[in-house]
Amino acid sequence: MNREFMVNSALLLGLVAIPLWAYVSDEPFTITLATRVAILALAGVGLNIALGLGGLVSLGHAAFFGIGGYAMGILASHAQSYTPLIESPFLLEGTKSMPLIWIAAIISSALMAMIIGALSLRTSGVYFIMITLAFGQMLYFFAISWPAYGGEDGLSIYVRNGFPGLNTLDPIQFFGISFTLLICALWLAARLAHSPFGLALNAARQSPQRVETVGLSPYQLRLVAFVISGAITGLAGALFADLNRFVSPSMFSWQTSGEIMVFVILGGVGRLFGPVAGAALFITLEHLLGGISEFWHIWLGLLLLLVVLFARGGIIGLLAGRGSAHD
Amino acid sequence: MTLVLFVEQVLNGLQFGIMLFLMAAGLTLVFGVMGLINLAHGSLYMIGAFAAAAAAGWTGSFLLALIAALGAAAAAGAIVELVVIRRLYDRDHLDQVLATFALILIFSEGTRWAFGSFPLFLDIPDYLSGTITLPGGIEYPLYRLTITLAGLAIAAGLFWLISRTRLGIRIRAGESDREMIAALGVNISRLYTIVFALGAALAGLAGAMVGAIQSVQVGMGEPVLILAFVVIVIGGIGSIKGALIGALMVGLTDTMGKLFLPQLFRLFMDNASATATGSALASMLIYILMAFVLIWRPQGLFGARA
Amino acid sequence: MTEPVLATFGLTKIFGAVCASSDVSLTLNQGEIHAIIGPNGAGKSTLISQICGGLKPDSGRVEFLGRDITTMPLRQRARLGLARTFQVSALAMDDTVLQNAILGNLGARGKPFDFFSSALKQKDLRKTAMLALERVGLADHIFTRTSELSHGQRRQLEVAVALTLRPKAFVMDEPMAGMGADGSRGMTTFLDGLRDEAPILLVEHDMDAVFALADRLSVLVYGQIIATGTVDEIRNDPDVRTAYLGDAA
Numbered sequence: 001m002n003r004e005f006m007v008n009s010a011l012l013l014g015l016v017a018i019p020l021w022a023y024v025s026d027e028p029f030t031i032t033l034a035t036r037v038a039i040l041a042l043a044g045v046g047l048n049i050a051l052g053l054g055g056l057v058s059l060g061h062a063a064f065f066g067i068g069g070y071a072m073g074i075l076a077s078h079a080q081s082y083t084p085l086i087e088s089p090f091l092l093e094g095t096k097s098m099p100l101i102w103i104a105a106i107i108s109s110a111l112m113a114m115i116i117g118a119l120s121l122r123t124s125g126v127y128f129i130m131i132t133l134a135f136g137q138m139l140y141f142f143a144i145s146w147p148a149y150g151g152e153d154g155l156s157i158y159v160r161n162g163f164p165g166l167n168t169l170d171p172i173q174f175f176g177i178s179f180t181l182l183i184c185a186l187w188l189a190a191r192l193a194h195s196p197f198g199l200a201l202n203a204a205r206q207s208p209q210r211v212e213t214v215g216l217s218p219y220q221l222r223l224v225a226f227v228i229s230g231a232i233t234g235l236a237g238a239l240f241a242d243l244n245r246f247v248s249p250s251m252f253s254w255q256t257s258g259e260i261m262v263f264v265i266l267g268g269v270g271r272l273f274g275p276v277a278g279a280a281l282f283i284t285l286e287h288l289l290g291g292i293s294e295f296w297h298i299w300l301g302l303l304l305l306l307v308v309l310f311a312r313g314g315i316i317g318l319l320a321g322r323g324s325a326h327d
Numbered sequence: 328m329t330l331v332l333f334v335e336q337v338l339n340g341l342q343f344g345i346m347l348f349l350m351a352a353g354l355t356l357v358f359g360v361m362g363l364i365n366l367a368h369g370s371l372y373m374i375g376a377f378a379a380a381a382a383a384g385w386t387g388s389f390l391l392a393l394i395a396a397l398g399a400a401a402a403a404g405a406i407v408e409l410v411v412i413r414r415l416y417d418r419d420h421l422d423q424v425l426a427t428f429a430l431i432l433i434f435s436e437g438t439r440w441a442f443g444s445f446p447l448f449l450d451i452p453d454y455l456s457g458t459i460t461l462p463g464g465i466e467y468p469l470y471r472l473t474i475t476l477a478g479l480a481i482a483a484g485l486f487w488l489i490s491r492t493r494l495g496i497r498i499r500a501g502e503s504d505r506e507m508i509a510a511l512g513v514n515i516s517r518l519y520t521i522v523f524a525l526g527a528a529l530a531g532l533a534g535a536m537v538g539a540i541q542s543v544q545v546g547m548g549e550p551v552l553i554l555a556f557v558v559i560v561i562g563g564i565g566s567i568k569g570a571l572i573g574a575l576m577v578g579l580t581d582t583m584g585k586l587f588l589p590q591l592f593r594l595f596m597d598n599a600s601a602t603a604t605g606s607a608l609a610s611m612l613i614y615i616l617m618a619f620v621l622i623w624r625p626q627g628l629f630g631a632r633a
Numbered sequence: 634m635t636e637p638v639l640a641t642f643g644l645t646k647i648f649g650a651v652c653a654s655s656d657v658s659l660t661l662n663q664g665e666i667h668a669i670i671g672p673n674g675a676g677k678s679t680l681i682s683q684i685c686g687g688l689k690p691d692s693g694r695v696e697f698l699g700r701d702i703t704t705m706p707l708r709q710r711a712r713l714g715l716a717r718t719f720q721v722s723a724l725a726m727d728d729t730v731l732q733n734a735i736l737g738n739l740g741a742r743g744k745p746f747d748f749f750s751s752a753l754k755q756k757d758l759r760k761t762a763m764l765a766l767e768r769v770g771l772a773d774h775i776f777t778r779t780s781e782l783s784h785g786q787r788r789q790l791e792v793a794v795a796l797t798l799r800p801k802a803f804v805m806d807e808p809m810a811g812m813g814a815d816g817s818r819g820m821t822t823f824l825d826g827l828r829d830e831a832p833i834l835l836v837e838h839d840m841d842a843v844f845a846l847a848d849r850l851s852v853l854v855y856g857q858i859i860a861t862g863t864v865d866e867i868r869n870d871p872d873v874r875t876a877y878l879g880d881a882a
Contacts, residue, residue, distance in 0.1 A: 057421050119618050122625040126364045126420050126564065130556035131621065137553045138614035145607040196735075196752040200745040203725040203736050210723045210733075213685075214740025214798060215711035224746060254549060258428045265425050295440045301432030308426045309414055 004320035008273040031171040038178040044263040044275025046232030052270030054225040055205030060132030064230040066252035068105035068237025073155040073247035098163045109234020117226035140252035154248025268314030277315045344578025345478030349533035350555040351570040353526025359565030360501040366427040369548025370434035375400040375531025376538035380447040389452035400531020401524045408523040446542035474536045563630025584612035644693035653679040655856040671853035685717040714801030718791040731775040734762035737797035765796035784811030803833040
């Protein structure tokens with residue numbers, strides 16, 4: 001058992017124990033905070049596959065977060081108003097079923113990631129950062145100027161979508177759903193990192209030339225990673241929209257992209273549990289500092305600056321020490 | 328659709344493009360010389376606008392407001408470079424992105440704390456308000472024309488600075504060979520501070536000039552920053568000429584798209600949905616332009632091959 | 634006479650005013666080691682890049698196993714069975730030795746999109762990788778981080794990765810660089826046995842190794858091949874003596 005494993009276990013335990021304690025002492029708001037941590041961590045786990053494993057600094061992951069959110073908003077609003085989404089060439093109805101919405105969110109954000117990735121990955125380095133940021137902004141403006149689904153005002157859903165056998169309106173049950181999905185994504189990310197694909201992707205980050213010389217295409221590897229990454233972040237977007245029962249263009253905004261990246265970095269890039277630690281810290285800070293000062297973003301900015309300049313490796317790096325080459 | 332409207336929109340597109348150029352020039356210089364991606368460039372634009380609004384409020388003079396914008400943005404740029412940015416030159420792009428994102432948070436919230444959340448207004452001075460009659464009988468706002476011309480003059484000055492002056496030679500040397508200029512005895516860290524402050528001053532000036540047309544508020548810089556990124560991607564990183572061409576392309580495409588697309592859709596749609604579809608598509612047009620440039624020339628129109 | 638495995642015809646590459654390759658034609662036959670020697674700046678690396686991909690010649694062509702591969706991307710040439718080792722190591726430095734070797738085999742299999750199994754626990758991947766590492770003498774270092782290897786060991790790992798590709802021909806750029814005398818001798822013995830598996834186009838500065846190994850030698854000066862022949866022929870070639878060996882002998 002190494003230290004990183006212990007830190008990770010403690011994190012998970014805390015993320016389960018706090019909402020359970022809040023459930024017992026009847027503090028639904030704390031459960032909601034924990035749910036936010038789980039969902040934002042899920043978005044971060046998605047980004048971390050592109051960023052940590054693939055070395056792809058995407059500043060446009062809000063695109064996928066937002067697509068996931070709108071997949072939920074659009075399907076649920078059609079179900080709510082009993083109007084079909086499409087009538088021809090085939091009938092497509094809205095739905096209030098979470099699993100169906102998740103599938104729609106995953107597919108649509110994966111498709112978007114494929115388009116954005118196919119274009120952006122033709123470049124690298126600082127171009128890639130700027131281009132992903134720009135495509136994110138493109139969807140933001142599109143969401144604002146497309147009036148059919150609320151435009152600037154966004155879409156409200158009256159009742160949270162349903163999951164067979166569960167009461168999703170009960171905060172602890174919705175937390176359970178979010179937490180379970182987070183665990184699934186973490187499991188997937190862990191498998192991915194040690195899989196042949198992960199090995200090749202990891203090598204493409206360190207030495208693209210090497211990957212080419214053994215007959216593989218770094219572009220393809222990165223594109224697949226980008227699509228998986230976008231799909232997971234899209235799923236998180238659908239959950240986030242369900243948590244708030246509201247979706248708006250702000251899910252597409254560049255600040256959202258920046259914040260998802262901040263979770264990953266605060267936690268520790270390329271660390272499996274980095275996004276969990278980062279999201280937990282972010283929400284805790286927002287809650288604590290936000291209570292003291294209206295301008296808590298200044299403190300967040302200073303903290304981030306200090307982490308970047310002096311504490312590379314993030315929280316997990318600080319707690320668990322430098323990672324060793326995995327065996 | 329009249330010719331007058333068309334000419335007016337072309338002029339608006341030019342004005343928008345020139346302002347974007349002032350933003351993009353600093354970004355591309357800083358990237359070309361120091362290899363740094365600076366997300367906080369939009370904050371410098373905002374600082375320029377706020378400094379101008381504050382100075383105009385105190386003194387009532389628009390000219391002093393512009394000088395204040397230049398000074399404040401340049402000073403903020405120099406301080407940020409000395410305190411934070413110079414620690415980032417040797418870091419990877421990820422660290423640069425995060426640290427400058429942190430700077431955005433600090434600047435934005437700091438400004439909100441100092442000036443409040445309500446937008447400020449910077450008035451166009453009397454001698455620049457009203458319209459001017461252009462040849463052909465086209466009425467055009469005098470202020471917009473003035474800032475377009477001022478922007479063009481600054482662009483010309485910048486080209487002169489880069490190609491003719493000693494500072495320009497050093498900047499160009501810095502782009503191609505860092506060790507060389509160090510070996511020639513140029514104080515490289517001072518050069519970096521100057522370049523950064525110069526880029527900041529241009530951004531601040533653009534913020535002040537645009538601030539008089541739009542409102543001055545926290546968060547005004549980032550949308551412009553992202554457009555400036557689009558400009559740089561189109562023009563090619565490190566190229567001032569590319570930044571100018573890219574900026575004009577983006578400015579004109581955006582303005583023309585917003586004018587023409589809804590009209591175009593009206594040819595085969597009813598009015599309401601044509602406006603909706605047209606304006607939604609128009610908002611995406613410059614990014615589509617960027618995508619095409621990427622497919623055609625991934626290194627940008629004037630970029631060196633990566 | 635059988636077809637050569639690898640052949641170039643009139644390769645020419647000009648950078649500005651410098652002619653890096655000028656009408657280079659050479660062949661690599663089954664079962665041989667063909668060494669290319671020449672002073673620094675003679676254009677050896679440029680030549681290798683044109684043969685292996687990464688650099689397009691201005692004119693001329695490259696044939697491998699009877700196919701024209703002049704414009705084929707690097708990774709497709711690799712998949713056809715052309716394995717290259719680098720002068721300056723291009724390895725995944727943060728990964729372990731074993732991971733690097735497995736990557737090679739992964740490329741050879743051509744199916745990298747396996748997301749769920751563990752790369753290190755796949756028997757066939759691991760077996761091929763281990764075999765290659767044993768052959769170059771790195772079996773005791775499989776869990777060492779590549780960045781912690783000595784320069785000589787990195788050369789050995791480069792060769793091991795090439796082995797996992799089960800290539801039809803090797804192109805090796807200075808495999809002995811940075812090795813001590815013992816290491817060089819070991820590598821020489823190893824390469825000597827390798828030629829029967831697949832022919833080797835060898836660029837090397839270590840003359841002892843070249844003279845011990847090469848079946849044929851080509852001398853490259855200012856981008857041009859001035860002589861090709863057996864070791865003895867080259868040793869006695871007056872042009873070579875003046876142009877190149879003169880200052881070495």
